[in-house]
Amino acid sequence: MPVLPATDETIASAAQALAAGGLVAFPTETVYGLGADAREASAVGKIFAAKERPQFNPLIVHVPDLETAESLAEFGTEARALAAAFWPGPLTIVAPKRPEGGIADLVTAGLGTVALRVPAHPVARALLEKARLPIAAPSANRSGRISPTEAGHVAAELGEVPDIILDGGPCARGLESTVVRVVGDTPTLLRLGAVPRAEIEAVLGHTIDLAAQDAPIASPGQLERHYAPQTPVRLNATTIAPGEALLAFGPDIPDGADTTINLSPAGDLTEAATRLFAAMRTLDESGARAIAVMPIPEEGLGEAINDRLRRAAKAR
Numbered sequence: 001m002p003v004l005p006a007t008d009e010t011i012a013s014a015a016q017a018l019a020a021g022g023l024v025a026f027p028t029e030t031v032y033g034l035g036a037d038a039r040e041a042s043a044v045g046k047i048f049a050a051k052e053r054p055q056f057n058p059l060i061v062h063v064p065d066l067e068t069a070e071s072l073a074e075f076g077t078e079a080r081a082l083a084a085a086f087w088p089g090p091l092t093i094v095a096p097k098r099p100e101g102g103i104a105d106l107v108t109a110g111l112g113t114v115a116l117r118v119p120a121h122p123v124a125r126a127l128l129e130k131a132r133l134p135i136a137a138p139s140a141n142r143s144g145r146i147s148p149t150e151a152g153h154v155a156a157e158l159g160e161v162p163d164i165i166l167d168g169g170p171c172a173r174g175l176e177s178t179v180v181r182v183v184g185d186t187p188t189l190l191r192l193g194a195v196p197r198a199e200i201e202a203v204l205g206h207t208i209d210l211a212a213q214d215a216p217i218a219s220p221g222q223l224e225r226h227y228a229p230q231t232p233v234r235l236n237a238t239t240i241a242p243g244e245a246l247l248a249f250g251p252d253i254p255d256g257a258d259t260t261i262n263l264s265p266a267g268d269l270t271e272a273a274t275r276l277f278a279a280m281r282t283l284d285e286s287g288a289r290a291i292a293v294m295p296i297p298e299e300g301l302g303e304a305i306n307d308r309l310r311r312a313a314k315a316r
Protein backbone atom coordinates (compact mmCIF):
# COMPACT_ATOMS: atom_id res chain seq x y z
CA MET A 1 0.00 0.00 0.00
CA PRO A 2 1.42 3.38 -0.93
CA VAL A 3 1.95 5.95 1.75
CA LEU A 4 -0.70 8.66 1.44
CA PRO A 5 -0.25 12.22 2.70
CA ALA A 6 -2.79 12.81 5.48
CA THR A 7 -5.61 14.99 4.11
CA ASP A 8 -9.34 15.24 4.89
CA GLU A 9 -9.97 12.72 2.08
CA THR A 10 -7.34 10.16 3.03
CA ILE A 11 -8.28 10.42 6.71
CA ALA A 12 -11.93 9.78 5.75
CA SER A 13 -10.85 6.71 3.73
CA ALA A 14 -8.77 5.52 6.67
CA ALA A 15 -11.78 5.90 8.99
CA GLN A 16 -13.84 3.79 6.57
CA ALA A 17 -11.13 1.14 6.44
CA LEU A 18 -11.15 0.94 10.26
CA ALA A 19 -14.94 0.66 10.36
CA ALA A 20 -14.73 -2.17 7.81
CA GLY A 21 -12.33 -4.12 10.05
CA GLY A 22 -9.14 -3.07 8.27
CA LEU A 23 -5.79 -1.82 9.53
CA VAL A 24 -4.54 1.77 9.28
CA ALA A 25 -1.07 3.06 10.11
CA PHE A 26 -1.20 6.62 11.42
CA PRO A 27 1.08 9.17 13.06
CA THR A 28 0.93 10.11 16.71
CA GLU A 29 3.20 12.63 18.42
CA THR A 30 5.26 9.71 19.84
CA VAL A 31 5.61 7.08 17.09
CA TYR A 32 3.46 5.70 14.25
CA GLY A 33 0.75 3.27 15.31
CA LEU A 34 -0.86 0.31 13.51
CA GLY A 35 -4.55 0.71 14.33
CA ALA A 36 -7.71 -1.39 14.30
CA ASP A 37 -11.22 -1.12 15.77
CA ALA A 38 -10.61 -2.06 19.42
CA ARG A 39 -14.11 -3.61 19.68
CA GLU A 40 -13.56 -6.12 16.85
CA ALA A 41 -11.45 -9.13 17.78
CA SER A 42 -11.04 -10.15 14.15
CA ALA A 43 -9.61 -6.74 13.23
CA VAL A 44 -7.32 -6.69 16.27
CA GLY A 45 -6.14 -10.19 15.43
CA LYS A 46 -4.72 -8.85 12.16
CA ILE A 47 -2.45 -6.54 14.17
CA PHE A 48 -0.95 -9.45 16.08
CA ALA A 49 -0.47 -11.41 12.87
CA ALA A 50 1.19 -8.46 11.11
CA LYS A 51 3.52 -7.64 13.98
CA GLU A 52 4.28 -11.30 14.65
CA ARG A 53 3.53 -10.28 18.21
CA PRO A 54 3.05 -12.64 21.14
CA GLN A 55 -0.67 -12.78 21.86
CA PHE A 56 -0.25 -12.06 25.57
CA ASN A 57 1.06 -8.58 24.87
CA PRO A 58 -1.85 -6.12 25.36
CA LEU A 59 -2.39 -3.04 23.19
CA ILE A 60 -3.00 0.65 23.91
CA VAL A 61 -6.50 1.92 23.05
CA HIS A 62 -6.55 5.43 21.57
CA VAL A 63 -9.60 7.57 22.33
CA PRO A 64 -10.60 11.17 21.54
CA ASP A 65 -11.11 12.44 25.08
CA LEU A 66 -11.26 11.72 28.82
CA GLU A 67 -15.02 11.17 28.70
CA THR A 68 -14.59 8.30 26.26
CA ALA A 69 -11.72 6.94 28.33
CA GLU A 70 -13.92 6.93 31.43
CA SER A 71 -16.59 4.96 29.57
CA LEU A 72 -14.00 2.22 29.00
CA ALA A 73 -12.18 2.18 32.36
CA GLU A 74 -12.57 3.29 35.97
CA PHE A 75 -10.66 6.48 36.69
CA GLY A 76 -9.91 7.44 40.29
CA THR A 77 -8.62 10.78 41.57
CA GLU A 78 -5.02 10.24 40.53
CA ALA A 79 -5.88 8.90 37.08
CA ARG A 80 -8.07 11.96 36.49
CA ALA A 81 -5.34 14.29 37.65
CA LEU A 82 -2.86 12.68 35.26
CA ALA A 83 -5.33 12.81 32.38
CA ALA A 84 -6.09 16.47 33.07
CA ALA A 85 -2.39 17.32 33.13
CA PHE A 86 -1.14 15.32 30.14
CA TRP A 87 -4.03 14.63 27.72
CA PRO A 88 -4.01 15.06 24.86
CA GLY A 89 -0.41 13.89 24.95
CA PRO A 90 2.14 11.12 25.33
CA LEU A 91 0.84 9.49 28.53
CA THR A 92 -0.89 6.10 28.65
CA ILE A 93 -3.04 5.27 31.68
CA VAL A 94 -3.68 1.64 32.62
CA ALA A 95 -6.88 1.41 34.70
CA PRO A 96 -9.52 -1.20 35.61
CA LYS A 97 -11.51 -2.10 32.51
CA ARG A 98 -15.28 -1.59 32.34
CA PRO A 99 -16.62 -4.75 30.69
CA GLU A 100 -19.57 -2.78 29.25
CA GLY A 101 -17.09 -0.68 27.24
CA GLY A 102 -16.96 -3.45 24.66
CA ILE A 103 -13.17 -3.56 24.18
CA ALA A 104 -12.21 -6.94 22.70
CA ASP A 105 -10.49 -9.29 25.17
CA LEU A 106 -7.71 -9.75 22.65
CA VAL A 107 -6.78 -6.06 23.10
CA THR A 108 -6.24 -6.44 26.83
CA ALA A 109 -4.83 -9.97 26.62
CA GLY A 110 -7.55 -11.06 29.02
CA LEU A 111 -6.33 -8.69 31.77
CA GLY A 112 -8.78 -6.84 34.01
CA THR A 113 -7.17 -3.55 33.01
CA VAL A 114 -7.04 -1.51 29.81
CA ALA A 115 -4.37 0.92 28.59
CA LEU A 116 -5.82 4.23 27.32
CA ARG A 117 -4.32 7.25 25.64
CA VAL A 118 -5.64 10.49 24.09
CA PRO A 119 -3.06 11.38 21.45
CA ALA A 120 -2.20 14.98 20.59
CA HIS A 121 -1.21 14.58 16.94
CA PRO A 122 -3.74 16.40 14.69
CA VAL A 123 -3.91 13.46 12.24
CA ALA A 124 -4.56 10.94 15.03
CA ARG A 125 -7.21 13.27 16.46
CA ALA A 126 -8.89 13.75 13.09
CA LEU A 127 -8.91 9.99 12.52
CA LEU A 128 -10.50 9.34 15.95
CA GLU A 129 -13.06 12.06 15.24
CA LYS A 130 -13.99 10.62 11.83
CA ALA A 131 -13.96 6.95 12.78
CA ARG A 132 -15.87 7.37 16.05
CA LEU A 133 -14.45 4.15 17.46
CA PRO A 134 -11.71 3.31 19.96
CA ILE A 135 -8.51 2.52 18.04
CA ALA A 136 -6.25 -0.24 19.37
CA ALA A 137 -2.76 0.54 18.12
CA PRO A 138 0.69 -0.70 19.03
CA SER A 139 3.73 0.90 17.46
CA ALA A 140 3.76 0.04 13.74
CA ASN A 141 6.91 -2.11 13.77
CA ARG A 142 7.46 -5.83 13.78
CA SER A 143 7.63 -7.18 17.30
CA GLY A 144 10.96 -6.48 18.97
CA ARG A 145 12.14 -3.97 16.37
CA ILE A 146 12.65 -0.20 16.52
CA SER A 147 9.47 1.89 16.63
CA PRO A 148 8.76 3.91 13.45
CA THR A 149 8.93 7.71 13.66
CA GLU A 150 8.30 8.32 9.93
CA ALA A 151 5.74 6.92 7.48
CA GLY A 152 8.61 5.51 5.39
CA HIS A 153 9.73 3.35 8.33
CA VAL A 154 6.28 1.77 8.44
CA ALA A 155 6.28 1.16 4.69
CA ALA A 156 9.74 -0.42 4.85
CA GLU A 157 8.83 -2.78 7.66
CA LEU A 158 5.12 -3.56 7.28
CA GLY A 159 4.68 -2.47 3.66
CA GLU A 160 1.73 -4.53 2.45
CA VAL A 161 -0.04 -4.90 5.80
CA PRO A 162 -2.12 -1.74 6.43
CA ASP A 163 -4.95 -0.75 4.10
CA ILE A 164 -3.63 2.80 4.36
CA ILE A 165 -0.47 4.40 5.75
CA LEU A 166 -1.29 8.02 6.62
CA ASP A 167 1.80 10.21 6.33
CA GLY A 168 1.83 13.04 8.85
CA GLY A 169 5.57 13.68 8.71
CA PRO A 170 8.17 12.81 11.35
CA CYS A 171 6.89 12.35 14.92
CA ALA A 172 7.61 15.33 17.17
CA ARG A 173 8.43 13.32 20.31
CA GLY A 174 10.08 10.23 18.87
CA LEU A 175 9.75 8.10 22.02
CA GLU A 176 6.72 6.00 22.97
CA SER A 177 4.27 7.24 25.58
CA THR A 178 5.00 6.87 29.27
CA VAL A 179 2.77 4.13 30.72
CA VAL A 180 1.37 4.58 34.24
CA ARG A 181 -0.78 1.97 35.98
CA VAL A 182 -3.39 3.52 38.26
CA VAL A 183 -5.09 0.64 40.02
CA GLY A 184 -5.66 0.71 43.78
CA ASP A 185 -3.73 3.10 45.98
CA THR A 186 -0.28 3.31 44.47
CA PRO A 187 0.29 4.40 40.87
CA THR A 188 3.19 2.56 39.20
CA LEU A 189 5.32 3.50 36.25
CA LEU A 190 5.19 0.57 33.81
CA ARG A 191 7.20 2.10 30.96
CA LEU A 192 9.50 5.10 30.82
CA GLY A 193 8.60 7.31 27.87
CA ALA A 194 7.97 10.74 26.42
CA VAL A 195 6.65 12.27 29.66
CA PRO A 196 9.59 12.40 32.11
CA ARG A 197 9.08 10.76 35.51
CA ALA A 198 9.58 14.08 37.36
CA GLU A 199 6.63 15.69 35.53
CA ILE A 200 4.35 12.84 36.64
CA GLU A 201 5.60 13.12 40.21
CA ALA A 202 4.92 16.87 40.15
CA VAL A 203 1.26 16.23 39.27
CA LEU A 204 0.81 13.39 41.77
CA GLY A 205 2.62 15.26 44.55
CA HIS A 206 4.63 12.18 45.43
CA THR A 207 7.27 9.91 43.92
CA ILE A 208 6.36 7.07 41.57
CA ASP A 209 8.33 3.84 41.26
CA LEU A 210 9.17 1.99 38.08
CA ALA A 211 7.66 -1.50 38.29
CA ALA A 212 10.25 -4.25 38.45
CA GLN A 213 10.59 -5.08 34.77
CA ASP A 214 10.25 -8.81 35.40
CA ALA A 215 7.12 -8.41 37.55
CA PRO A 216 3.87 -9.73 36.06
CA ILE A 217 2.33 -6.32 36.75
CA ALA A 218 4.82 -4.59 34.44
CA SER A 219 3.99 -3.89 30.81
CA PRO A 220 4.07 -7.34 29.29
CA GLY A 221 5.62 -5.75 26.21
CA GLN A 222 8.64 -4.87 28.28
CA LEU A 223 9.55 -8.51 28.76
CA GLU A 224 10.31 -9.28 25.17
CA ARG A 225 13.33 -8.40 23.08
CA HIS A 226 12.71 -4.79 22.18
CA TYR A 227 14.06 -1.82 20.26
CA ALA A 228 16.55 -4.07 18.58
CA PRO A 229 18.66 -3.20 15.57
CA GLN A 230 20.36 -6.13 13.78
CA THR A 231 23.77 -4.58 14.50
CA PRO A 232 25.29 -5.04 17.99
CA VAL A 233 25.05 -1.96 20.22
CA ARG A 234 27.84 -0.91 22.63
CA LEU A 235 26.88 1.60 25.32
CA ASN A 236 28.86 4.33 27.11
CA ALA A 237 31.44 4.48 24.35
CA THR A 238 34.10 7.17 24.67
CA THR A 239 36.36 5.82 21.91
CA ILE A 240 35.64 4.12 18.57
CA ALA A 241 36.83 0.64 17.62
CA PRO A 242 37.57 -0.18 13.95
CA GLY A 243 34.41 -0.69 11.93
CA GLU A 244 32.07 0.90 14.44
CA ALA A 245 29.46 3.55 13.69
CA LEU A 246 28.88 6.27 16.28
CA LEU A 247 25.65 7.42 17.86
CA ALA A 248 26.86 10.67 19.41
CA PHE A 249 25.47 13.15 21.90
CA GLY A 250 26.78 16.60 22.74
CA PRO A 251 29.51 18.87 21.38
CA ASP A 252 32.63 16.76 22.09
CA ILE A 253 32.69 13.52 20.15
CA PRO A 254 35.40 10.91 19.52
CA ASP A 255 37.02 10.57 16.08
CA GLY A 256 37.33 7.49 13.94
CA ALA A 257 33.79 6.34 13.11
CA ASP A 258 32.92 5.73 9.46
CA THR A 259 29.40 6.93 10.05
CA THR A 260 28.37 9.31 12.82
CA ILE A 261 24.93 10.61 13.77
CA ASN A 262 24.81 13.17 16.55
CA LEU A 263 21.47 13.04 18.38
CA SER A 264 22.00 16.59 19.59
CA PRO A 265 25.26 18.51 19.14
CA ALA A 266 23.89 21.02 21.66
CA GLY A 267 23.30 18.25 24.23
CA ASP A 268 19.51 18.75 24.25
CA LEU A 269 17.66 15.62 25.46
CA THR A 270 14.34 16.54 23.83
CA GLU A 271 16.03 16.84 20.45
CA ALA A 272 17.88 13.57 21.10
CA ALA A 273 14.63 11.72 21.89
CA THR A 274 13.05 12.97 18.67
CA ARG A 275 15.96 11.68 16.57
CA LEU A 276 16.80 8.45 18.42
CA PHE A 277 14.86 5.78 16.52
CA ALA A 278 15.50 7.16 13.02
CA ALA A 279 19.21 7.41 13.87
CA MET A 280 19.31 3.79 15.08
CA ARG A 281 17.66 2.67 11.85
CA THR A 282 20.14 4.60 9.70
CA LEU A 283 23.18 3.30 11.61
CA ASP A 284 21.75 -0.24 11.53
CA GLU A 285 21.69 0.01 7.72
CA SER A 286 25.17 1.56 7.46
CA GLY A 287 26.97 -1.80 7.36
CA ALA A 288 28.92 -1.03 10.53
CA ARG A 289 30.24 -3.92 12.63
CA ALA A 290 28.72 -2.38 15.75
CA ILE A 291 27.03 0.81 16.91
CA ALA A 292 28.97 2.66 19.62
CA VAL A 293 26.72 4.89 21.72
CA MET A 294 28.08 7.80 23.74
CA PRO A 295 26.90 8.24 27.34
CA ILE A 296 23.57 10.07 27.69
CA PRO A 297 22.80 11.81 31.00
CA GLU A 298 20.29 9.87 33.13
CA GLU A 299 18.08 12.90 33.79
CA GLY A 300 14.70 14.08 32.40
CA LEU A 301 14.04 12.33 29.07
CA GLY A 302 17.51 10.79 29.32
CA GLU A 303 16.03 8.13 31.59
CA ALA A 304 13.70 6.88 28.82
CA ILE A 305 16.37 7.26 26.11
CA ASN A 306 18.78 5.13 28.15
CA ASP A 307 16.02 2.56 28.79
CA ARG A 308 15.58 2.08 25.03
CA LEU A 309 19.34 1.98 24.43
CA ARG A 310 19.89 -0.63 27.14
CA ARG A 311 17.20 -2.82 25.60
CA ALA A 312 18.80 -2.40 22.17
CA ALA A 313 22.20 -3.37 23.61
CA LYS A 314 20.79 -6.39 25.43
CA ALA A 315 18.98 -7.75 22.44
CA ARG A 316 21.50 -10.28 21.18
Ligand code: TXA
Nearest residue numbers: 030033058059113114115138139176177219220221222
Ligand atom coordinates in the same frame (compact mmCIF):
# COMPACT_ATOMS: atom_id res chain seq x y z
O1 TXA B 1 3.48 5.98 22.13
C1 TXA B 1 2.86 4.92 22.20
O2 TXA B 1 2.45 4.46 23.27
C2 TXA B 1 2.60 4.16 20.90
C3 TXA B 1 1.62 4.97 20.06
C4 TXA B 1 1.25 4.29 18.77
O3 TXA B 1 0.49 5.28 20.84
N1 TXA B 1 2.08 2.85 21.15
C5 TXA B 1 2.85 1.87 21.70
O4 TXA B 1 2.17 0.68 21.83
O5 TXA B 1 4.00 2.02 22.05
P1 TXA B 1 2.88 -0.71 22.13
O6 TXA B 1 1.84 -1.74 21.94
O7 TXA B 1 4.11 -0.85 21.29
O8 TXA B 1 3.21 -0.63 23.66
C6 TXA B 1 2.16 -0.68 24.60
C7 TXA B 1 2.68 -0.93 25.98
C8 TXA B 1 3.29 -2.31 26.07
O9 TXA B 1 4.46 -2.26 26.87
C9 TXA B 1 2.15 -3.10 26.75
O10 TXA B 1 2.62 -4.21 27.41
C10 TXA B 1 1.57 -2.03 27.66
O11 TXA B 1 1.62 -0.84 26.91
N2 TXA B 1 0.18 -2.32 28.04
C11 TXA B 1 -0.93 -2.27 27.28
N3 TXA B 1 -2.01 -2.64 27.98
C12 TXA B 1 -1.60 -2.94 29.22
C13 TXA B 1 -2.26 -3.39 30.41
N4 TXA B 1 -3.56 -3.61 30.45
N5 TXA B 1 -1.49 -3.59 31.52
C14 TXA B 1 -0.17 -3.37 31.47
N6 TXA B 1 0.51 -2.95 30.38
C15 TXA B 1 -0.20 -2.73 29.27
Ligand code: MG
Nearest residue numbers: 138139147221
Ligand atom coordinates in the same frame (compact mmCIF):
# COMPACT_ATOMS: atom_id res chain seq x y z
MG1 MG C 1 6.04 -1.10 20.58
